[in-house]
Amino acid sequence: MRRLSIPPPALWLVSLAVLLLVFPFVHDWPVFGRFISEFRTFNAAMFAVWLLVVLSMNLLTGYSGQISLGHAAVVLVGAYMTGILVDQYSIPMPVAIALAAAFTGLVGGVVIGLPASRLTGPYLAIATFALVITFPQILKLNLIDGWTNGALGIRIREVGAPGLVDGFLDQAQWLYYVTMFVALIMAVLFWNLTHSRFGRAFVALRDSEIGAEQMGINVPMYKALAFGISSFYAGLAGGLFFMVQTFVGPESLGFQQSFLFLVAIVIGGLGTILGSVFGAFFLTFQAEVIDGIPRWAESLEGRVPFVSFVPDLDRLRGVIYGGLLVITVLLFPRGLAGFVQGMGSWRPAAARESLAARLAAVRAGDFGAASMLARQLGLGRPAERGDERHDPPDAGEGRSNGADDDKLG
Amino acid sequence: MDSIVSLTGLWPDTAVMLAAPPWEDPSLFAQLIISGIASGSLFAILALAIVLIYRSTNILNFAQGEMAMFTTFMAWTFMTRMDFWPAFFVALLVAAAMGGALERLVLRPVEDGPPLNSVIVTLGLFTIFNGLALWIWGPLPKGFGPFSVFKGSAICASDVCIGRLSLGTLIVALIVMLALYLLFQRTGLGLAMRATAQNRLASQLVGIPVNNMLTLGWALSATVGAVAGVLVAQSVSLTTGTLFVILLYAFAAAVLGGLDSSIGAVVGGLSIGVLKNLSAVYVPPEVGSVDVAMAFLVIVLVLMVRPAGLFGRPAARRV
Numbered sequence: 001m002r003r004l005s006i007p008p009p010a011l012w013l014v015s016l017a018v019l020l021l022v023f024p025f026v027h028d029w030p031v032f033g034r035f036i037s038e039f040r041t042f043n044a045a046m047f048a049v050w051l052l053v054v055l056s057m058n059l060l061t062g063y064s065g066q067i068s069l070g071h072a073a074v075v076l077v078g079a080y081m082t083g084i085l086v087d088q089y090s091i092p093m094p095v096a097i098a099l100a101a102a103f104t105g106l107v108g109g110v111v112i113g114l115p116a117s118r119l120t121g122p123y124l125a126i127a128t129f130a131l132v133i134t135f136p137q138i139l140k141l142n143l144i145d146g147w148t149n150g151a152l153g154i155r156i157r158e159v160g161a162p163g164l165v166d167g168f169l170d171q172a173q174w175l176y177y178v179t180m181f182v183a184l185i186m187a188v189l190f191w192n193l194t195h196s197r198f199g200r201a202f203v204a205l206r207d208s209e210i211g212a213e214q215m216g217i218n219v220p221m222y223k224a225l226a227f228g229i230s231s232f233y234a235g236l237a238g239g240l241f242f243m244v245q246t247f248v249g250p251e252s253l254g255f256q257q258s259f260l261f262l263v264a265i266v267i268g269g270l271g272t273i274l275g276s277v278f279g280a281f282f283l284t285f286q287a288e289v290i291d292g293i294p295r296w297a298e299s300l301e302g303r304v305p306f307v308s309f310v311p312d313l314d315r316l317r318g319v320i321y322g323g324l325l326v327i328t329v330l331l332f333p334r335g336l337a338g339f340v341q342g343m344g345s346w347r348p349a350a351a352r353e354s355l356a357a358r359l360a361a362v363r364a365g366d367f368g369a370a371s372m373l374a375r376q377l378g379l380g381r382p383a384e385r386g387d388e389r390h391d392p393p394d395a396g397e398g399r400s401n402g403a404d405d406d407k408l409g
Numbered sequence: 410m411d412s413i414v415s416l417t418g419l420w421p422d423t424a425v426m427l428a429a430p431p432w433e434d435p436s437l438f439a440q441l442i443i444s445g446i447a448s449g450s451l452f453a454i455l456a457l458a459i460v461l462i463y464r465s466t467n468i469l470n471f472a473q474g475e476m477a478m479f480t481t482f483m484a485w486t487f488m489t490r491m492d493f494w495p496a497f498f499v500a501l502l503v504a505a506a507m508g509g510a511l512e513r514l515v516l517r518p519v520e521d522g523p524p525l526n527s528v529i530v531t532l533g534l535f536t537i538f539n540g541l542a543l544w545i546w547g548p549l550p551k552g553f554g555p556f557s558v559f560k561g562s563a564i565c566a567s568d569v570c571i572g573r574l575s576l577g578t579l580i581v582a583l584i585v586m587l588a589l590y591l592l593f594q595r596t597g598l599g600l601a602m603r604a605t606a607q608n609r610l611a612s613q614l615v616g617i618p619v620n621n622m623l624t625l626g627w628a629l630s631a632t633v634g635a636v637a638g639v640l641v642a643q644s645v646s647l648t649t650g651t652l653f654v655i656l657l658y659a660f661a662a663a664v665l666g667g668l669d670s671s672i673g674a675v676v677g678g679l680s681i682g683v684l685k686n687l688s689a690v691y692v693p694p695e696v697g698s699v700d701v702a703m704a705f706l707v708i709v710l711v712l713m714v715r716p717a718g719l720f721g722r723p724a725a726r727r728v
Contacts (some may be wrong), residue, residue, distance in 0.1 A: 037526070065525060069532070080432035121523070121525065122468075126712075129660070130708045130709075131653070315539075316544050318540025322533040325530070326530050326531035329529050
């Protein structure tokens with residue numbers, strides 16, 4: 001077992017930690033209070049939940065290349081499981097969330113992951129698309145009505161802070177600390193996971209399944225593992241979602257949310273933790289920003305030409321999301337994170353060389369490509385760690401998509 | 410009267426219709442199958458459109474339903490100004506132009522990339538078309554009733570009836586399938602398109618204008634989708650959400666028949682229509698409604714047991 005490593009750079013992390021620690025009190029402070037309302041504490045708690053969701057989605061789709069359009073359904077499983085355990089079996093919330101996360105991980109790995117490990121790209125997309133559309137109907141089945149409460153869903157009373165800190169923290173602050181604490185721990189674990197041999201195997205799987213197989217990676221097992229771990233994160237997020245919202249119903253999360261999760265990882269940056277953070281910001285604030293657009297347009301009327309010719313701007317929501325998605329994939333395939341990380345070294349998207357192309361080069365007898373391939377899969381020299389790799393200057397084309405290491409800032 | 414049973418329990422006052430099993434009420438069973446085939450022909454046409462694109466470009470078009478919805482709204486606009494048939498064909502032309510333009514502008518760059526990129530782009534198109542339609546035509550449903558061409562009373566044989574609209578839909582579906590079959594099997598153009606789908610590089614080497622074939626494939630598929638949209642709008646009023654669930658059934662149909670087989674798409678569509686009807690009636694009410702879940706179940710089962718579908722060719726793995 002390798003010991004857990006703390007991602008660099010430490011100073012930034014310490015200041016970030018201090019900021020996160022004092023954040024729910026900032027709205028009480030004299031000057032800062034003018035900029036940050038109390039509601040932002042609740043926003044931040046939801047941000048933590050969305051961060052877990054985006055990490056989960058990113059592990060599956062961004063790192064492992066398994067397209068999931070049904071992630072909302074998986075999060076819903078975690079939320080429902082927590083709700084059922086708390087509401088009907090009176091299990092304390094933290095235990096219920098942990099159990100629900102474990103259950104969701106198991107279900108995701110075995111029930112979804114094992115069958116899904118036989119499917120490739122588009123087929124998996126169809127199956128998960130069908131899952132998320134069907135899931136509300138499944139939850140409403142009279143057969144399991146006793147647990148899920150049908151169309152009504154599960155509602156509980158607010159979960160307050162335990163006795164000792166009760167007077168000190170209000171409801172929103174307590175939820176903030178719990179969710180943020182869990183999300184941060186899981187993010188650090190995520191960093192370690194993606195920089196382990198598991199993470200490298202997932203990336204190899206994404207870049208070329210056949211290539212990964214030839215490198216000795218047990219493809220079905222790793223696929224199921226990616227589904228399992230991803231579902232665990234999603235289930236955890238679902239439990240926290242339920243705790244923050246105190247309600248879950250069949251339509252709480254559906255295809256639209258699943259789609260937004262996809263938008264989040266794509267515009268944030270596929271396969272990076274930094275991108276997941278951007279994605280979580282997107283999920284937290286997208287509704288507010290979009291809803292604010294008509295008011296904003298109104299205030300521009302008369303000063304900027306043409307604005308008055310665009311009525312019903314709020315109905316263009318779908319066009320904005322879809323446009324963002326298409327433009328990002330076509331022009332900035334590495335997303336916002338890639339944009340931030342690569343500001344110094346821009347190169348066109350088309351120059352990205354896939355692992356498959358290298359594999360073909362290996363077949364053709366190009367041994368330079370062979371060694372790069374081996375290195376990318378972490379099989380080459382054992383001394384090399386994922387975070388310390390540097391391509392030799394003569395490698396030419398630069399790093400491929402497969403070596404997208406995230407440096408958390 | 411023994412088919413009506415009062416279920417005691419959660420809602421003691423509700424009487425729930427329990428359908429008699431097929432051997433006791435064969436005419437109900439036959440009726441379900443006939444109307445299932447009729448609604449299934451809608452799924453079949455949309456599935457055909459999906460298969461057309463998947464075969465030629467290996468792209469799964471999640472925007473297929475929304476593109477059809479969009480062109481149907483356009484058809485509706487045309488029909489408020491001219492007769493049904495001219496408006497219908499103008500809409501088809503616009504749809505073809507739109508499909509071709511989309512392939513050229515948006516999908517060309519992702520055609521050779523990983524499947525994730527093309528799925529993301531078509532999903533983006535999905536919401537773009539949905540949002541645009543909402544913005545242009547608003548949330549109120551648009552009725553095609555005044556423009557309907559399949560009017561008149563249902564045609565009955567003893568107890569079993571079929572509506573004119575259903576019959577018309579079925580006939581149109583068969584015509585579309587036949588036309589596509591003739592195009593692909595009997596014309597040089599179809600041969601070129603098939604060659605492009607099979608091996609792009611080799612087709613290019615023998616002088617087929619591959620890029621034009623791909624554009625044509627999308628144009629054709631958008632046209633077929635538009636036919637499906639107009640037919641759907643004849644039976645239910647048209648909103649921006651109308652084709653969403655139909656897309657799911659069409660996917661189920663395409664998977665069942667095999668994503669690369671047009672005969673499969675039709676057989677799959679008809680079977681899904683029948684299955685949907687049967688599951689709506691014969692699944693006991695204690696279970697709940699399962700018509701959407703049935704489509705999901707079909708997809709999962711087919712992918713587990715025979716991923717290539719009933720008529721598809723098993724995919725070869727390529728590096």
